[in-house]
Amino acid sequence: MLCYIITMINTKWHPELFQGRKSKAPYFEGWYFKQIDTKGRMLAVIPGIQKETDKKSAFIQLIYGSPPKSEYIPYHYQSFSSREDNLHIQIDESFFSEKDFVLDLQNGGTLNVTGELLFSNTVPVESRLFSPGIMGWYQLAPRMECLHGLVSADHQVNGSLMLNGEEWLFNDSPGYIEKDWGRSFPQTWIWTQSNSFPNSPGTSVMLSVARIPWMGRFFTGFLGFIYHEKKMYRFGTYTGHKITGLKISDTGAEINIHGRKTSVDFSLEKGRTAILKAPAEGRMNRDIEESSTGRLSFRLMSADSPVIAESEGYPAGVEIVGNTDILLEGLKLI
Numbered sequence: 037m038l039c040y041i042i043t044m045i046n047t048k049w050h051p052e053l054f055q056g057r058k059s060k061a062p063y064f065e066g067w068y069f070k071q072i073d074t075k076g077r078m079l080a081v082i083p084g085i086q087k088e089t090d091k092k093s094a095f096i097q098l099i100y101g102s103p104p105k106s107e108y109i110p111y112h113y114q115s116f117s118s119r120e121d122n123l124h125i126q127i128d129e130s131f132f133s134e135k136d137f138v139l140d141l142q143n144g145g146t147l148n149v150t151g152e153l154l155f156s157n158t159v160p161v162e163s164r165l166f167s168p169g170i171m172g173w174y175q176l177a178p179r180m181e182c183l184h185g186l187v188s189a190d191h192q193v194n195g196s197l198m199l200n201g202e203e204w205l206f207n208d209s210p211g212y213i214e215k216d217w218g219r220s221f222p223q224t225w226i227w228t229q230s231n232s233f234p235n236s237p238g239t240s241v242m243l244s245v246a247r248i249p250w251m252g253r254f255f256t257g258f259l260g261f262i263y264h265e266k267k268m269y270r271f272g273t274y275t276g277h278k279i280t281g282l283k284i285s286d287t288g289a290e291i292n293i294h295g296r297k298t299s300v301d302f303s304l305e306k307g308r309t310a311i312l313k314a315p316a317e318g319r320m321n322r323d324i325e326e327s328s329t330g331r332l333s334f335r336l337m338s339a340d341s342p343v344i345a346e347s348e349g350y351p352a353g354v355e356i357v358g359n360t361d362i363l364l365e366g367l368k369l370i
Contacts, residue, residue, distance in 0.1 A: 047120075048176075051169040051185030052134065052160070054118035054125065055217045061087040062318025065217035066095075067125070069137060070353065071153065071193045072211075072232050073204045077101055078328040078351045079197075081137065082312075083127050085116050086320045094127050095320060096141060097313060098149070100199065102351070104310035104328040107147045108320075123187065134158055134187060134213070139197060151197030151204075155211055158188040159240070159263060161270075171259060172274035181220055181249050187213035189263040190231045190240040212240060221314045221322070222246040224358025226289055228304050230332040230349030231263075239264045239347060241334055243302055245279070245291065247362050256366030258293070262300065262336050264345045269298055269336060279367050284360045297339050305331040306354045314357075330354030 047053050056065045066084025073079065079100040086093055094116035097108040115128045124133045129140035134155065141149040161170045168175050170186040193211040197204045210231045224247050231240035243260035258279060259272030271277040271293055281292030291302040307329030314322040332352035336344045 049168040051175070051183070052123040052187040052213075052215065053120070055183075056085065056087070057118075057120075059087065061089050061092070062219050063087040063217075064219070064315035064318055064320065065215070066315075067123075067132060067187070067213065067215040069132065070212045070229070071206060072209050072351065074207055074209060075205075076232075076351065077204070078104075078353070079199075079204065080328065080353065081132075081139065083125060083130070083132050084320075085113065086315060086318055088318045095313075096127055096130060098141075098147070099310050099312060099326055099328050102329050103308045104326075106310035106312055106326075107143050108313050109141060109143045109147070136195075147200065149197060149199045151195060153193050153195040153197065153206055153211075155188070155191045155193055158191040158213075159268075160188060161186040161261070161268065170261065170270070172270075172272060177250065179250065180218060182216055182218040182222060182246075184244065184259065185215045185217075186242070186261070187215060189242075189261065189268070190238065210240075214242070219318060220316050221324075222248065222358075224360055224362050225355065226284070226291070226304070226357075226360065226363070227355040228302070228330065228332050228352055230352035232351060233347040233349045236264065236345060236347040238266070239345065239349075241332060241349065243291065245282070245363055247358075247366060254366065256363050262334065262345065264336065269344075271295060271298065271300060282364060282367060284356065284363070288354075289356060295339075298344070299337045299339070301335045301337075303331075303333040304352070304354050304356075306356065307331070307351070324355060324357050327352075327354040
């Protein structure tokens with residue numbers, strides 16, 4: 037019993053690990069490995085599992101290229117395995133860790149991917165006693181619909197893949213890893229991420245704004261970070277920052293965030309999109325659109341207004357999903 041308690045505590049404070057070992061349906065968990073090749077093309081690989089009331093399975097999905105394409109490959113749940121002491125998961129003949137992944141994927145003739153990518157100089161988020169990850173103390177709140185983890189804000193990717201007969205090369209290319217787990221993705225959200233800033237190499241940015249159900253009520257919550265010059269600036273509902281402006285259109289969004297020490301202005305522009313599968317009550321049966329060719333601009337300012345950093349990133353991942361008027365209502369901006 038003591039060993040079990042120690043293992044569960046260690047898992048809670050290491051979000052990168054598989055969280056669903058004892059979870060009951062409905063439940064999902066997925067890791068998002070994103071990298072940019074030497075031609076500037078984005079490839080995101082998402083391994084994960086889903087547990088429905090009457091069945092459970094594993095999956096790997098991809099979004100890649102310009103214009104983007106996507107593939108979803110289901111697997112028997114028995115093909116999934118994980119370690120308890122570090123991030124190391126296997127689905128069929130493919131392996132994923134914080135240091136590398138090995139792909140061996142076929143999907144009925146529409147997809148053939150083989151190769152290995154190596155990761156170096158990963159940047160994990162610091163876990164603290166009452167803040168075990170990028171969500172802060174919200175990760176400890178009970179009955180959360182969806183939890184979010186940051187595995188590596190930025191790292192270098194080296195290696196090559198053969199994707200449908202074409203070689204994708206990575207040479208100290210930017211990489212990023214995050215994950216989600218829980219019951220369902222939110223009803224509506226905005227998400228963006230990029231660490232491809234030509235004028236600011238080594239910078240990585242992520243922002244998520246979502247409708248959060250909790251304890252029978254709903255609120256518009258947000259979280260994100262800017263990693264710049266080896267310093268992590270975190271902001272979110274739990275840090276005391278506030279969204280003071282939010283404009284959303286079919287093609288992008290403008291978001292203004294204000295805090296006691298720092299403020300951030302974001303501008304998002306969607307590019308062309310592809311369809312990804314997202315979880316709803318444990319089932320990966322919800323179709324959403326993600327752009328792998330978006331643009332993300334930001335301006336990070338200190339409290340007395342001097343600009344700490346500003347830049348435009350391309351390509352950026354961008355998702356604007358659902359009836360976003362609900363986000364405005366939750367912020368009382370309309």
